[in-house]
Amino acid sequence: NSLANAYEGKFLVGTAVKSGTLKSPLPAKNTPECRDFNAFTAENAMKWQHIQPEPGVFSFAMADQLIRIAEHCNGKVIGHTLVWHQQTPDWVFTDDAGEEVSREVLLARMKAHIYTLVGRYKGQVAGWDVVNEALNDDGSLRDTPWRRIIGDDYIEYAFKYARQADPSAELYYNDYNLYKPQKVAGAVRLVKQLASKGIKVHAVGMQGHYSLFYPAISDVEQSITALINAGTNVAITELDVTVLPLPENAHTGADITQSFTAHPVYDPYVDGLPEKQQQDLAGKYESLFALFLKHAGHISRVTLWGITDGDSWRNNWPIRGRTDYPLLLDREGEHKAAYHAVAELV
Numbered sequence: 001n002s003l004a005n006a007y008e009g010k011f012l013v014g015t016a017v018k019s020g021t022l023k024s025p026l027p028a029k030n031t032p033e034c035r036d037f038n039a040f041t042a043e044n045a046m047k048w049q050h051i052q053p054e055p056g057v058f059s060f061a062m063a064d065q066l067i068r069i070a071e072h073c074n075g076k077v078i079g080h081t082l083v084w085h086q087q088t089p090d091w092v093f094t095d096d097a098g099e100e101v102s103r104e105v106l107l108a109r110m111k112a113h114i115y116t117l118v119g120r121y122k123g124q125v126a127g128w129d130v131v132n133e134a135l136n137d138d139g140s141l142r143d144t145p146w147r148r149i150i151g152d153d154y155i156e157y158a159f160k161y162a163r164q165a166d167p168s169a170e171l172y173y174n175d176y177n178l179y180k181p182q183k184v185a186g187a188v189r190l191v192k193q194l195a196s197k198g199i200k201v202h203a204v205g206m207q208g209h210y211s212l213f214y215p216a217i218s219d220v221e222q223s224i225t226a227l228i229n230a231g232t233n234v235a236i237t238e239l240d241v242t243v244l245p246l247p248e249n250a251h252t253g254a255d256i257t258q259s260f261t262a263h264p265v266y267d268p269y270v271d272g273l274p275e276k277q278q279q280d281l282a283g284k285y286e287s288l289f290a291l292f293l294k295h296a297g298h299i300s301r302v303t304l305w306g307i308t309d310g311d312s313w314r315n316n317w318p319i320r321g322r323t324d325y326p327l328l329l330d331r332e333g334e335h336k337a338a339y340h341a342v343a344e345l346v
């Protein structure tokens with residue numbers, strides 16, 4: 001009666017922990033956090049905006065709390081995330097006059113941030129999402145302030161600094177939409193290019209923000225295989241499966257948020273998820289976990305992005321204020337059909 005126990009010897013089963021949980025006392029041992037999961041990622045607490053909101057001002061209280069929860073539940077801590085273009089304060093890229101800083105200054109800020117954060121949790125964080133979402137869907141490097149100011153080698157520097165700050169932590173590259181062949185090809189190039197510079201990417205994190213309607217399991221499998229063939233492991237880092245309809249272009253790489261907000265809010269399951277969709281969700285989770293089990297030798301961890309449906313960011317993404325059912329536990333913390341499908345698979 002525990003997911004983590006069921007998958008013991010296969011891969012870790014993790015969850016994201018959000019600020020509400022981090023502020024409360026440690027969970028009881030029989031709560032889902034402790035019972036079902038043995039890897040813990042801070043949903044937000046370790047992001048730049050929370051760790052270093054102002055220059056040189058560090059705030060570790062919530063991140064410390066995550067470490068305590070993980071220890072208490074006998075789980076590993078996953079650090080998320082060191083270098084990203086979102087949830088990063090504007091000051092990081094600008095000087096006092098509001099002008100963009102130089103490559104040297106930004107590299108120095110990156111180094112100080114990584115040394116301070118990774119250094120503080122040395123030996124306590126099992127692995128870090130060093131760089132998050134650096135690729136476009138076509139596999140090219142995304143245009144972010146990091147890349148614009150430092151150059152393409154900003155990724156290399158981030159990995160080097162993280163390695164120096166904690167030589168024994170695993171280092172990950174993390175991104176979404178990695179079931180798309182062009183994007184996964186970009187990740188493969190990145191892993192190989194880093195390897196040619198002597199930098200090991202222990203795993204590529206496939207976020208796994210999926211839907212009942214996509215992706216095809218065969219696309220996910222091709223991506224997993226491509227990454228393994230590139231010499232890296234895979235982690236599923238932010239798994240959830242929205243049951244809500246998405247606009248036509250949701251998985252074409254267009255800006256979903258833009259197009260969706262132009263439409264009226266369509267929120268069909270406010271009063272509960274119908275049996276049909278409940279079963280469809282269970283089926284989707286079952287085939288995903290069957291695939292992960294098939295490649296368990298190279299999949300180190302599968303992390304759900306939240307514990308209960310009520311916690312999930314999918315209630316607010318890609319449009320705010322809907323009622324979604326993307327996880328394994330319902331709003332009351334009860335096991336859903338999807339939970340049983342996953343737990344009974346192994």
Ligand code: XIL
Pocket residue numbers: 043044132207238313
């Ligand atoms: C999300 C969190 O779940 C939300 O609470 C927050 O408001 C925005 O970020 N990709 C990532 C995660 O790497 O950090 C994001 O988490 C979801 C998308």
